[in-house]
Amino acid sequence: MSKPHIHVAVGVIIRDNGEILLGQRPKGKPWEDWWEFPGGKIEAGESVHQALCRELKEELDIEVEQATPWVNFVHEYPKNIVHLAFWKVTRWQGTPKGLENQQLAWTLPESAEQLGQLLPASLPPLKWLTTPNRYVISAIGSAANAPAWLEKLDTLLDRGIRLFQLREPNWDEGPKAESLKALMQETHQRCQQKGARLLINSIHPKAWWSLADGVQLKAQDALLLEERPLSEDKLIGISAHNLADLLYANILRADFVVLGHVLPTVSHPNQPPLGWETFAQLGAEAGLPIFAIGGMNETLLPVAQQNGAHGIAGISGW
Ligand SMILES: Nc1nc2c([nH]c(=O)n2[C@H]2C[C@H](O)[C@@H](COP(=O)(O)OP(=O)(O)OP(=O)(O)O)O2)c(=O)[nH]1
Numbered sequence: 649m650s651k652p653h654i655h656v657a658v659g660v661i662i663r664d665n666g667e668i669l670l671g672q673r674p675k676g677k678p679w680e681d682w683w684e685f686p687g688g689k690i691e692a693g694e695s696v697h698q699a700l701c702r703e704l705k706e707e708l709d710i711e712v713e714q715a716t717p718w719v720n721f722v723h724e725y726p727k728n729i730v731h732l733a734f735w736k737v738t739r740w741q742g743t744p745k746g747l748e749n750q751q752l753a754w755t756l757p758e759s760a761e762q763l764g765q766l767l768p769a770s771l772p773p774l775k776w777l778t779t780p781n782r783y784v785i786s787a788i789g790s791a792a793n794a795p796a797w798l799e800k801l802d803t804l805l806d807r808g809i810r811l812f813q814l815r816e817p818n819w820d821e822g823p824k825a826e827s828l829k830a831l832m833q834e835t836h837q838r839c840q841q842k843g844a845r846l847l848i849n850s851i852h853p854k855a856w857w858s859l860a861d862g863v864q865l866k867a868q869d870a871l872l873l874e875e876r877p878l879s880e881d882k883l884i885g886i887s888a889h890n891l892a893d894l895l896y897a898n899i900l901r902a903d904f905v906v907l908g909h910v911l912p913t914v915s916h917p918n919q920p921p922l923g924w925e926t927f928a929q930l931g932a933e934a935g936l937p938i939f940a941i942g943g944m945n946e947t948l949l950p951v952a953q954q955n956g957a958h959g960i961a962g963i964s965g966w
Pocket residue numbers: 654656657658677683684685686687688689690703723730732767768769770
């Protein structure tokens with residue numbers, strides 16, 4: 649017999665200091681005592697947003713004021729298949745109370761598992777939450793431009809950017825040059841000092857990926873792989889342009905996807921942009937956090953998030 653599908657609206661309620669709210673499932677429900685994000689089943693005729701607001705009122709007595717779609721994630725349990733629509737809730741009225749006699753706890757994502765066992769499908773969001781939401785991509789070109797790049801890097805680190813990508817298809821000595829490797833190592837060291845991460849585009853040698861914090865795979869390079877190419881402690885991003893790329897990112901168990909280009913951009917003048925509507929539709933199928941790329945700048949981060957993005961990525965615009 650085929651398993652039933654359950655559609656659930658889930659609130660990832662986030663305080664300004666990064667803490668999230670978890671609740672312990674009440675006695676008598678399936679998975680009693682396991683920790684989860686507040687939320688519950690979407691009823692017939694309800695939108696996800698309506699279900700989210702209703703569930704958070706019923707379970708916590710809060711009124712949602714600001715919420716954005718984040719990741720739709722499917723998980724197969726022994727008895728059913730759950731479709732979890734994770735939404736970020738960033739503003740609400742009232743103080744959460746356990747109206748179903750459930751225990752509640754505020755915790756940083758990295759400490760959440762100290763509370764006790766979390767539902768299996770609720771573990772991936774803890775890792776996603778540690779992924780920064782602004783992703784800066786290099787375009788340095790040559791060793792002569794290295795001082796200007798390092799100065800820009802320091803400025804961006806000071807501004808709180810915590811995710812970078814080295815991507816130098818047009819490096820004057822070629823993308824495998826020793827001069828570029830040396831600059832990669834200097835860049836990585838400066839990132840490490842500030843707790844930022846540096847990914848290496850897959851046009852560069854594979855040996856560099858694990859010297860840094862992981863890889864950003866071009867879509868066609870991802871398709872050549874059969875499994876996740878690096879261990880869980882590294883980050884894997886995949887550049888996607890269509891639904892097939894997104895689904896393949898899932899198979900490779902990537903950490904996130906960069907999807908675009910969303911708006912017109914000088915780097916792809918002859919290809920039509922996706923636009924926000926298509927971005928949102930495709931993103932809803934990804935099952936992973938998504939960065940919007942193409943014509944982005946920081947003022948567009950809220951727009952991107954309203955359209956389901958985890959964050960924004962780009963070369964210029966910082
Ligand atoms: N709320 C929530 N549900 C989750 C999470 N992770 C996860 O696998 N689930 C699963 C467990 C359940 O099978 C389903 C949610 O159903 P539920 O029992 O909470 O639904 P509900 O609040 O509407 O409760 P009820 O009225 O049906 O008793 O989704 C999570 O983080 N939060």
